[in-house]
Amino acid sequence: MYLKNIKVKGFRNINNANLSFNKNVNVIVGENAQGKTNLLESIFLLSGSRSFRGSKEKEMIKETEKSFYIEGNFDEPEKQVKYASLLENGKLIKKVIKNDKAYKSSRTLVGHFPMTAFSPDDLLLIKGSPSLRRDFLDSILCSLFPSYLSNINHYEKIVMHKNKLLKEEADEKIVEVYSMQMAKYGTSITLSRLELIEKIKPYIKKFFNEMANGRDSIDIFYECSSFDIKEVGIKSTNELCEDYLNKMLENKDKENFSKQCLYGPHRDELKIFINGKEAKSFASQGQIRSAVISLILAKTELIKNILNKAPIVILDDVMSELDSTRQKFILDKIKDFQVFISCCQKDIFENRKNKSVFEVKNGEILKIEE
Ligand SMILES: Nc1ncnc2c1ncn2[C@@H]1O[C@H](COP(=O)(O)OP(=O)(O)O)[C@@H](O)[C@H]1O
Numbered sequence: 001m002y003l004k005n006i007k008v009k010g011f012r013n014i015n016n017a018n019l020s021f022n023k024n025v026n027v028i029v030g031e032n033a034q035g036k037t038n039l040l041e042s043i044f045l046l047s048g049s050r051s052f053r054g055s056k057e058k059e060m061i062k063e064t065e066k067s068f069y070i071e072g073n074f075d076e077p078e079k080q081v082k083y084a085s086l087l088e089n090g091k092l093i094k095k096v097i098k099n100d101k102a103y104k105s106s107r108t109l110v111g112h113f114p115m116t117a118f119s120p121d122d123l124l125l126i127k128g129s130p131s132l133r134r135d136f137l138d139s140i141l142c143s144l145f146p147s148y149l150s151n152i153n154h155y156e157k158i159v160m161h162k163n164k165l166l167k168e169e170a171d172e173k174i175v176e177v178y179s180m181q182m183a184k185y186g187t188s189i190t191l192s193r194l195e196l197i198e199k200i201k202p203y204i205k206k207f208f209n210e211m212a213n214g215r216d217s218i219d220i221f222y223e224c225s226s227f228d229i230k231e232v233g234i235k236s237t238n239e240l241c242e243d244y245l246n247k248m249l250e251n252k253d254k255e256n257f258s259k260q261c262l263y264g265p266h267r268d269e270l271k272i273f274i275n276g277k278e279a280k281s282f283a284s285q286g287q288i289r290s291a292v293i294s295l296i297l298a299k300t301e302l303i304k305n306i307l308n309k310a311p312i313v314i315l316d317d318v319m320s321e322l323d324s325t326r327q328k329f330i331l332d333k334i335k336d337f338q339v340f341i342s343c344c345q346k347d348i349f350e351n352r353k354n355k356s357v358f359e360v361k362n363g364e365i366l367k368i369e370e
C-alpha cells in the first residue's frame, strides 16, 4: 500500500501543501523547527491513530486558523481519506470522510491504512515507564483488531470509576460490581497481549540478533498481575476471569488501603531482557537503540503479514542518532515499504534509487528531487 498524494491546510506551521509522493522512499529534509515532523504527523493521522507525538488535535490547528484539513489518496480500492478538525466555540469537531462516506470518528480508519512510526521519543520504550511498553503492545493490537481499542477504552473507564469508589470508601458491594467488569474486560485484554507476544517475539529476536551480528540476544516476557499465565491454555477464559476476580476479592484490603486498583492489565509489564539481564536497568545506549529498532521493525513486519498489507513506515529524525551500520540495516529492512523519513542532511540517501526528496522551510514544502 502507498500514499500517492496529500493536501495539507492549516496544520501547525504548514499553511498549504499539495504533494505527490514516491512509492518507495520520501526524504524530508530541512533545518530544525521548519515543519518536517509536522508533515509526518499529518500523514500519520490518516491511519486513524493518535499522533505519534502524543499531542492533542487542538494544538495541531495553525495558530492563526480555526481548522486544519488533510486529504490523502492511496493506491487502494478504498482510497481516499478527508480529515478535518475545526474549532467551534472552543470545542473541537472532527470530520472524517473515507471514500465519500462520512464517519463520526477517525478510529474507523484504523486497520485500513496501517502505518508505523519511529521517533526519537521511542528510545524511552526501554527505560521509560511500563505504560510506554503496554502502549507499544496496545498500538499493534489496535492496528490489527479495531475492536481491541473499544475493549481498552471500556476497561480504562471501569478502572477510573473503581478508583473513584475506592477513594470515596464506597460500599463494598458496589466496588465488587466494578471488579467483576474489570475481570471480564481485563482477561480479554491480557489474553490478546499474551497471544501478540508469542507472535511478535520471533521477529524481535531475529532483527535484534542480526543487528548485533549474533553477539547479543534479546527476549521478552509478559508479567501479569491478574492471573497465572502458566494456566493459559490449560484453564478456560472463564476460569482465568474467575481467578482474576478472586485475586481482587482476596486483596480487597490492600486495594482499600491504597485506594486504587492494583491488579489487571493496567498494572502489567512487558519485560525486556538483553543477554539475560533486564534491559531497563542494564542495557547500553547502543543496545537500547538496537532493541527499539527491532521492536518497531517487528511491529511493521507483523502487521504486514497479518493484514496482508505493507504498512507505511514513518521515521522521524532517527538516522542522525544511528551509526552507519544501523542506518544501512534499517534502510535495507524497509525497502519493500513506502517510507517517509525526515533528516537534516540528505547525504545518506545519495546513492539510493527510487526516492523523492522534499525540502521544508518555514512550513513551505518543495519537491527538490523527483
Ligand atoms: N499549531 C501550530 N501553529 C503554528 N505553528 C506551529 C504549531 N505547532 C507547532 N508549530 C511550529 O512548528 C515548528 C516545528 O515544526 P517541526 O515539524 O516540529 O520541526 P522540525 O522540522 O524540526 O521537525 C515550530 O516552529 C513550531 O512553532
Ligand SMILES: [Mg+2]
Residues within 6 Å of the ligand: 036, 037, 038, 316, 317
Ligand atoms: Mg522534527
